[in-house]
Every structure is written in C-alpha cells, then in structure tokens.
Amino acid sequence: MNRMKKVNSLGVAGVAGVAALVLPFIGSDYTVSFSIQLLIFLVLAYSWNWIGGYAGYTHFGQVGFFGIGAYVGSLLNFHLGVPWYFAAIIAGLAGALTAIPLGGAMLRLKGPFFAIGMFGLTRVLEAFALGFDSVTGGGTGIYLKPVSDLRPVYYVVAAVAGVMLFLTWKLDNSRLGLKLLAIREDEDAAESLGIPTTRLKIGTFVASAIAPAAMGSLYAVYLGFIDPPTAFAPNIELTTIAMVLLGGMGTVLGPLCGAVVLSVVNELLWANYPQIYLASVGVIILLAVLFMPRGIVSLGMKTGWVTVSRPLFRRLAARHGEALS
C-alpha cells in the first residue's frame, strides 16, 4: 500500500516534470507566457504557504519582497549589466537580508496586527520606490532590454517552482514542519514545550522572502519593465493568498492545486465571459471559503482522491510505530 502511494506520487511528479520540460517546444509563445505567469504565482503561493499556512502567520506583505526583488534585479541589470539570472539570485538574497530586520520587528505582532502591519509596510516600500526617483526612476519606472526568448526564463522559474514543491514536501514530513504547525495551533503552548518559537518564526519568514524576491526580479525581466504599481501590486498579493486558500493552507499540494485551478479557471472565464469573469472568480473564492474552508486538497483527502499528504496525527502515530518496531 505504502509503496503504491510512493510510486503514484513519484509518477505524478515525473509526468509533471516531463510536461514542464517539453511544454516550450510544443506550446506557442502564448502558452509559454501564460505558464511563466502561472509558475511565478506558484512559487509565491508556496513561499506564502510556509509562513502563512504552516506557521500560521498570515500576512498581506509578501508582494513587498517581490517588489524589492524586482527593483534590486532591475537596477543591477540596468546599471551594471548583470545578467538576469544572476541578478535574480542577488535579488533573492536582498529579499532575505531585508526580511531579517523586518521579521525581528514585525513578528512581535500577531494575527490581524501582523497581517495589516505587513500590508502597510508594503505601501511604504511602494512610496519609497515612487519617491526616490533619482534611483528608481519614480513613476516612470525602469525599462529593461527585453529578452528575445522567453524559454530560458520559463525554465528558471519552473526549476524554482520544482524546488519549492520539493522543499515543502520535505518540510511537511519533518520535525521542523511539526514545530511550525505547533506554533500555528498554539504559540504559547509550543514555547512552553521548548520550541524556539521566535527563532523559527523569523527563520521561516526570512526563508519565505527569498523566492518571492527572486521572482520579482524575473518578473521584471519577463515584462522588460517595472514601475512601483506593478512591482508592489496588491493584486499579486491577493491572487497568491486566494490560490493558497483555494488549494489548502499548510499542505504540500494545496498551493499547486490552487494556483493551477485558479489560473486556468481565470483564463477560461476571462476568455469566454470577459464581462462577468471578475465577479465569477469572486464567487468561486467565496464558495471555496464557505464550503471547503480547508481547501481543495483537504476535500480531496476526505473523499480519498488525494492520498499523498497524510493527516498529521496518523503520520505521528505511524512514526511512533516505526520507532517502536
């Protein structure tokens, strides 16, 4: 039974990987363009899932790191001619570096205060980008030399998405993952059990800032352009969170399901019913929150469609069983 499951999930991963590899050769430029946007959101959703889903610190400020990355990457590329893939790595590091002091300060807040505080912080960053026009180009933004072929960008983004999925799967099966879940369920209790909550929270927060910042940099390359409203778009934040909510917070496959379902539904609705698509997306998210508050994945688990991620306690029990036998 167990082996079957492993084979299945390996098979699914393999098929998805092969599909991702060959897509640029069989799909049109439009397909590649659409996939890049989907994958960027996928990475954002996985990052947000770490801090928001596992550690329970939901917030509206991830796009702040996305924007920082977009600007760091664009400025490096524009002024110093740093190649875009290298600029993305530095952008990711810049995201982490900013997240360390921010996490130290902001994670003292809890619940809605943290969530809204992060939102405010992002607006401050946007105002900075607008105001420091000698560096950032202000409202005009930064115009990069557009890439002539989107395929390399696609592969880099797809690789990062794969890594995020893998890391989340590792996290879900690790003690670290359990500790984060403990913080989510009851932080005081977790602390009293000897879990270093502050360190873990900040660590997760910093880890969840790296990929979004790198994605911001790649997003700017993909667009050939960045300006403050684009880099810090609240829409990117909300779409990411909607994807995680729809798929299932704190699960391995949740962000994947959410991102794919929402992107595809979005695209189909929009292409066929442009007048009502926004309202329909709203209704879908509303229904999802009302009738499957734990997301598609948990619904799938209940009905037995998804068997990859085992419920927490059964997994714990299984682990004890193995240790005893």
Next chain:
Amino acid sequence: MIWRFVLAAAVTVAALAPAAFGNAAEPVRIGVALSQTGNLADSAGPYFKGLDLWREQANARGGLAGRPIEFVVYDDRSDPATAARLYEKLITNDKVNLVMSSLGSATAATGSAVAEKHKVIMINGGGAAEAIQQRGFKYVFQTAARISSYADGIVPISGKYHVKSIALVSRDYAAARDISKAIKESLSGKDVKVVIDEYFPAGTADFSSQIAKGQQLQPDLWIGLLYPSEAIETVRQFHSMNYMPKFFIANGVSQEDFITSAGKDAEYALGMSLYEPSLPSGGNKEFVKTYRDKYGVDPGYYAAFGFVAGTVLEAAVKKAGSIDTEKVREVLTTLKLGTVMGKHEVDPTTYMQIGVRGLVVQVQNGKREVIWPEEYKTAEPKLPIPAWDKR
C-alpha cells in the same frame, strides 16, 4: 431581449455575408489589448471609441490597402503582465497583421516589447511615457502625446508674464511626478524659484495649509497636477480664503467636470491640455461632429489619442501601398501629417512623438478657450488672473 437577438442575428449575417460570397477581400486584423476592467478602464473606454470611429470611417473609405479593417480586442485588466501575455496571444495565436498599444504607459511598455520581439508594427497610441520609445525599438511608433507635452506651455507663459516664483502642489501619482520633473527641467537655468513643492496623498480634499503657505510666500504661478475634483476644491478654497495667485494652472481644469462643478469659481483658471474639441486643427470639426453623433458626448483627449493612432496608420499604409510590415515601417519612420491633435511627427531614431504639442487653455465665460500655442488660439488670454473682489 428580442431586439438584442435580432441585432445579434443581423451582425452575424453581416459578418458571414462576405465569407459566403467568397471573393471579398480578407480583412486586415489589428490587435488591441484594452483595459476594459481595472483602474484604466475609464480612460481606455474613450480611447477605443476613438479607434472604433476611425475604423468605421476608414472602412467607408475602402479600408487599409483595399481590405476592410477588423479589431481583435482583449481585456488586459489594466495589468502590464496580462497585456504582455495578450500581445503574445494576438501575435502568435490570432496572427493579427499589426497591433495598437493599450492605453496607459505600463501596459504599453510591456506590450510594445512583445511586438518588437515578433517584429510586428505597433502604433503606440496610448503610452505617453518617453521611456517606451527610448529602448531603441524598430517597430514601435508613438502617436500619443508624450507625458512632458503637458509642460510645453509652462515656459512660454512664464517667460511672457515674467513669472519669478512657482508653487507645485500635486496629487501623488506616477504621471504627476513625471510631469513635475519635466516642468522643473524646462525651468532650470531660468530665473524662476520653486517656493512650494508638495505632493498630497489621494483622497485629500482640504488644501488650506498649502493655500496658507501660498498667502505667505506669494508664488506668481501656482501649478497643480490634480484630478478634476481636486482642481475644483482648490479654486473653491482659493475663493473662500480670498487668495488668488497671478497664474493658476492645473491639468484637472481641462476636464469637463471642472467647469460644471466649480461654476463661477472656474473662471480665468488655466489648464494644461493635450486636445480640445474646439482645436482649429485639420479635420477636427468633422471628428468632433461624428464622435458626438455616434456616442452623444464630446471627445476628450483619450478619444483623440485613439482616433489619431488610426489616422496615422491609415496614412502610412496608403503611402506604402500595402500592409507589408517592412514597407509600412519604412514609411512610418519619416511620416509627417496633420491630425486632429495638430501635427504628427516622430523622432528619426527613437520614433518618439515630437509633433504633438501641449496646449494651454483658459476658462472664459464658462468655456475652455485655447490661449497657447499662437497658431491654435481661439481667444486672447485674460491674464494675470484678477483678484476675487475685482471680477
């Protein structure tokens, strides 16, 4: 409901008819990503109305190189990433012959990069930023007025009336910062001091602190980069605080709401404008009339942007004699012509718009009159602005 059905049936028949006969010319397909939803939707609406009016009229004239014109339109949701994706779709999936930019600099910026990549001509009719053109693209031609055109009239007016000090009070939005920068650049080296330079956040309705500052520092020229509602509040509060600078100019003055809402307080205010229905430019009377007949309102500058983008394309195709991309491109690099917005001319290396100039208007007797440049003047300026008790 029945009417709608009949209408739909009629449209379908009309659309199918040429195909049924088989030998009618294949239409020229022009792709546009348009912001039908999102924050640019209000401006993109008239832009497309202008484009569509041109299409109708051009088709009546025989279309492009003898082929009827057809638009393929998608909604870019005012999002630059969606715009990029849609131009990719228009060009690679729908195989349009050429594209028009969306309205708004960010969406035009990303869309133009896609057009350039595929070597498809884009008429940049809606992206005002200079930077769009400064990337060395070979297939993107700007017909929209540049953002800095707003500042065109400031220097001559300042020179003519010996303005020594200015106040800049603007809503904090991207275009305002760009225009403000252009104004300061054009005034640098001249004997003009900036005594107030302030941005206020969106939603501000009380300008008493700025006006108090103005009463103290007495700037000659007060420049506001404002939405119409803020321009209205500014003159109302000028009146209630019994303050009037010698010259007050704002872009919000050029919108219809300003005169209707500010009433008598609107008098004498100057407006930065890019297009006026009263502009005595070639073909403008005809444009305003047909636009009004079709849509029931006067065209604003976004409508003119759309109409001009089409006009320029039509002239280029006519001169090239075909819709062949390279031939039309060649013509567009040097094409000069008169349009409803004045002149069309592009810079020979960046293809940036240099023909269209900004206008200065003044509210006189409840109407906007063009007072600058000289060649388009519809009335004499009444300046400096008289104090409230001397009217």
